[in-house]
Amino acid sequence: MLEGELADAVAESRPGEYVIVPAGRRGPRLLSLGELEVVRDDLAERLHRLRREQAGRAEREAAKRELVERMLLDPGRYRWVKVTGPEVGEHICKSWHVRPRLGIIGALAGWWHVKISSGCPLATAAASRRGWCIGVRMRSGAEDE
Numbered sequence: 739m740l741e742g743e744l745a746d747a748v749a750e751s752r753p754g755e756y757v758i759v760p761a762g763r764r765g766p767r768l769l770s771l772g773e774l775e776v777v778r779d780d781l782a783e784r785l786h787r788l789r790r791e792q793a794g795r796a797e798r799e800a801a802k803r804e805l806v807e808r809m810l811l812d813p814g815r816y817r818w819v820k821v822t823g824p825e826v827g828e829h830i831c832k833s834w835h836v837r838p839r840l841g842i843i844g845a846l847a848g849w850w851h852v853k854i855s856s857g858c859p860l861a862t863a864a865a866s867r868r869g870w871c872i873g874v875r876m877r878s879g880a881e882d883e
Contacts, residue, residue, distance in 0.1 A: 740781040747788045799827035806834050813850040831856050 769777065802825045809816045813836045823832035835853050838844035 740778065740785060744781055744785045744788065747785060747792065750792070795827075799825070802826045809834060809836055809852050813852050814848055817845075817850060 802821050805816075805819070806821050806826060809819060809821070816836045817838075818836060820833055820835040823830045833855055835855065836850055837853050839849040839851050840847075844850070
């Protein structure tokens, strides 16, 4: 039961990643009560540690998503701030970057906007098939046409 919960937690926390599981003893055998308790305690500790990591990551991702929302509402307040897709829990090449419009002239005039870019300098065929490398530009929360 704990092994199934641990496997589910690992699969949810690291989608698309290969996880190396340490090999146990080879071949079937009966474990003593003491050995079963050690295995149970180890599984419970690993599950607890993984859930703690997931909770911490979820809090950090929620804070970054909230930052992105605030950046879109008031770009001038978050000058030069950049948030990437993995920071908000998205597994894509994407970033939100507050930049001045028209370069240095926009910076001096206070014309700031959020640019949403793919972050991928060269889109590869594999990245395109996965749906990565999607670029969109935003102007103060409204899409450019």
